[in-house]
Amino acid sequence: MTATTARPRADIDERLSSALAPRARPPRPGPLTASLVFGWRALLKIKHVPEQLFDVTVFPVLFLLMFTYLFGGALAGSPREYLQTLLPGILVMNVVMITMYTAVTLNTDITRGIFDRFRSLPVWRPAALAGALLGDAVRYTAASSVVVALGLVLGFRPQGGVVGVLLGVALLVVFCYGFSWVWTVLGLVLRTPNSVMGVSMMVLFPGTFLTNVFVDPATMPGWLRAFVEANPVTHLVTAVRGLMHGSAATGQVALVLAEAAALVAVFAPLTLYLYNRRS
Template structure:
């Protein structure tokens, strides 16, 4: 056995990109073996869009057909942003099961596991976006920006959610259990997604609430996505979202990697 192994060339060490793609594929294989993981990116978007369209459409816009033109971009943002917390839940679950320690012992680029997991989540965000848009078209949604506007909106949304996932990854490394990760994430995401311009114009809100809503990054994201979908987006609106993405990555990615490397 020693002789046979000695004559075999040792495979080259995988680079950062290759290692990250492998871990991204690992994240997708989890969905293959546990398809229930797709419930949050398929069932929830459908329920949200149907409930809010037909529940509020008549009262706020006169009819669901009119309301969905404004609502769908907001529901698109709301549903995809809310599922970003599962990045931290999966990471924390790997820590509790000991998978985290096994991965860290591999001779690969250290951040590859985190980067790969986030790439896999980007696929989930795209699936959720596709579900919302397809259902919206079936319900009468008509994007004035055409297919190009929808694709641009989804790209901006996925970029923001990828950036936000670094925050949840940091929490996944700090908190002790997956349940605590989900609880803390929901305490942030629930008001962070509902106190926005998804459902109504902030101009109709009390002054103190309007100030919070207009400063909310999710509100900025909804404005940009809604503008791209309907072909009315200003360059400043999209630039603001990308600036916030840069801040999220610039602040939380180094902190997450520091905690990841320091964790025992």
């Protein structure tokens, strides 16, 4: 019995010594690799919680069907005619509204303690934030695909063709990536996911409805028209609509890209400052 017992113990000691033997450390992952890993984590969360896809599948479908058939006959004579103008706007409105979930998921990680574990890892410090935003960019693309596919079924015919649609979606994703940095600041400052959701909706509802998504700003009162025409979401709708119908001006697209770059330039450093200082 003694010999039989000693043999497994010897095997265990040998394997343990082999595992603990000094060897070369694997190279530290670079910023891109670390960010992609955290981005993959964001996508894996959807696999385990498929309900997270409701905001990129169910809500875009409901919004498109509801507003097309609710306003189409009154504003354009027929839903099909109204759809040609409405779809790019609904596309922008839906995708911009789901950017707030960046802050909600970040704040949830903080409240559950996962945030502190990420900070202790020997990786590029902003990788957790950049990866989460990359994962959200995939969700933005999925929501855009749902809206465009349904629109084509309902009768949407983009005059800019496939290239125009792809360019419009690409511009939308770029802008929303920059806009998401605004929500990362809120996710780090506010205390609970519910408070993040409440503040985000308070900003997004007027920010997306007081635009040119549904009607021409020329029909609005002067004070409201001034706000709508200065709204960056209005600029985005105009550019995406123009790209999809082949009538976008270079200045419109450049303005949206400049606004996206300005959002990143202001809120990305602020996010990293708050991230590094958080205890």
